[in-house]
Amino acid sequence: MLWLFIAMYQLVSFSEQKDSVDRQRYDVAALARAITNAESGQRGYLLTGHTLFLDTMEQGRADTHTLVARLDSQASDFELIRPELGKVKQLIHRKFDVMDRSIQVQMRAGSYASHLTVSKDKSRELMKLINDQLAQMDSKLQHLRSDYAQEIRQRVIESVIGAVLLCILIIGVLLFSYRNTTDLLGQMLETQAVTEQLSHQVDHDLLTGLPNRRSVDEHLENVFQRARHVSKPFAIFFMDLDGFKHVNDEYGHEIGDALLIEVASMFQRVLRQTDFLARQGGDEFVLVVGSYLHRMELVQLAQRLIQLFARPVIVRTMALNIGVSIGIAEYPRHGKQVKQLLHAADQAMYVSKKNGKNSYSFDGE
Numbered sequence: 001m002l003w004l005f006i007a008m009y010q011l012v013s014f015s016e017q018k019d020s021v022d023r024q025r026y027d028v029a030a031l032a033r034a035i036t037n038a039e040s041g042q043r044g045y046l047l048t049g050h051t052l053f054l055d056t057m058e059q060g061r062a063d064t065h066t067l068v069a070r071l072d073s074q075a076s077d078f079e080l081i082r083p084e085l086g087k088v089k090q091l092i093h094r095k096f097d098v099m100d101r102s103i104q105v106q107m108r109a110g111s112y113a114s115h116l117t118v119s120k121d122k123s124r125e126l127m128k129l130i131n132d133q134l135a136q137m138d139s140k141l142q143h144l145r146s147d148y149a150q151e152i153r154q155r156v157i158e159s160v161i162g163a164v165l166l167c168i169l170i171i172g173v174l175l176f177s178y179r180n181t182t183d184l185l186g187q188m189l190e191t192q193a194v195t196e197q198l199s200h201q202v203d204h205d206l207l208t209g210l211p212n213r214r215s216v217d218e219h220l221e222n223v224f225q226r227a228r229h230v231s232k233p234f235a236i237f238f239m240d241l242d243g244f245k246h247v248n249d250e251y252g253h254e255i256g257d258a259l260l261i262e263v264a265s266m267f268q269r270v271l272r273q274t275d276f277l278a279r280q281g282g283d284e285f286v287l288v289v290g291s292y293l294h295r296m297e298l299v300q301l302a303q304r305l306i307q308l309f310a311r312p313v314i315v316r317t318m319a320l321n322i323g324v325s326i327g328i329a330e331y332p333r334h335g336k337q338v339k340q341l342l343h344a345a346d347q348a349m350y351v352s353k354k355n356g357k358n359s360y361s362f363d364g365e
């Protein structure tokens with residue numbers, strides 16, 4: 001990570017230095033042009049005598065001074081060209097000296113003077129020396145530029161490798177944390193499933209899967225509160241199987257268990273979704289009819305339940321003859337409290353037993 005950071009920092013730094021070298025080379029080339037312009041102005045004046053050319057010469061001189069000053073100020077960054085720059089400054093000074101003198105002679109002579117040929121040769125020689133120094137400067141700068149370009153290439157490669165490694169690292173970390181998260185999620189789901197199973201076991205009968213006695217109390221309390229609020233009746237069916245002990249005694253507890261499971265599903269098949277069926281214990285079941293309009297509905301339901309046992313119940317190819325005795329208590333007719341109603345339904349069930357079993361009775365009737 002630190003390596004990538006350093007490589008990128010150096011990449012930016014070398015790019016800036018390369019740009020700086022390019023600017024320096026541009027100035028060197030511009031300096032050569034500025035001196036040539038000044039010289040052209042001088043020649044133009046010497047040949048034609050037009051002072052207009054003196055302006056060109058002065059412009060060239062001014063540009064030359066500006067560029068020399070700029071190269072000088074930047075030379076601290078480019079120590080390697082300082083010797084050539086020093087020589088160029090001296091040569092330029094001499095060059096402009098020669099040019100100025102030839103102009104003054106021309107002005108005084110008033111026409112083309114013969115000695116100007118000497119001055120022209122000197123000027124040419126100086127220009128050649130200047131150009132040689134400028135060429136050397138440019139060559140050094142060009143070398144420096146290719147060194148920087150090489151460094152930049154190197155840093156680009158390092159940055160790309162660093163970035164790829166960083167990506168691999170990030171992906172690795174993400175995959176690792178994803179795996180940990182999934183494991184954690186799996187454990188949480190497992191814990192949740194175990195918790196749900198445990199809470200289901202607390203409220204349900206293990207054999208039949210029906211709600212147990214504990215749930216009956218809870219459910220009845222809710223139904224009772226709602227019924228009190230909206231002043232609507234509800235009914236409790238207390239159901240006890242007839243002849244169940246005989247099945248146990250004759251075929252064993254295992255068949256008795258299977259019969260209880262079968263009876264639970266037979267009951268569920270004739271009930272509505274709003275009815276609540278629970279196993280109270282042993283061969284006793286409680287049914288809460290949460291909503292009905294007429295007592296006749298309760299009678300019909302009780303008859304349907306009894307009718308279920310009109311034929312033997314088939315359990316593992318065995319035909320078992322049993323029945324069901326039902327006691328019914330209605331709210332608010334048979335009691336205004338849950339306990340009272342449960343007791344009333346239980347009592348009514350005993351009346352059915354007494355009346356010959358496999359029948360239903362309403363409390364007190």
Ligand SMILES: Nc1nc2c(ncn2[C@@H]2O[C@H](COP(=O)(O)OP(=O)(O)OP(=O)(O)O)[C@@H](O)[C@H]2O)c(=O)[nH]1
Nearest residue numbers: 240241242243244245246248253254256257282283
């Ligand atoms: N197989 C099995 N038997 C159970 C279970 N719980 C209670 N019993 C038995 O169920 C029987 C219930 O007794 P009773 O209600 O007197 O039997 P019954 O033959 O239906 O008698 P009546 O109600 O008078 O008709 C007892 O023998 C209990 O041991 C159970 O979970 N599985």
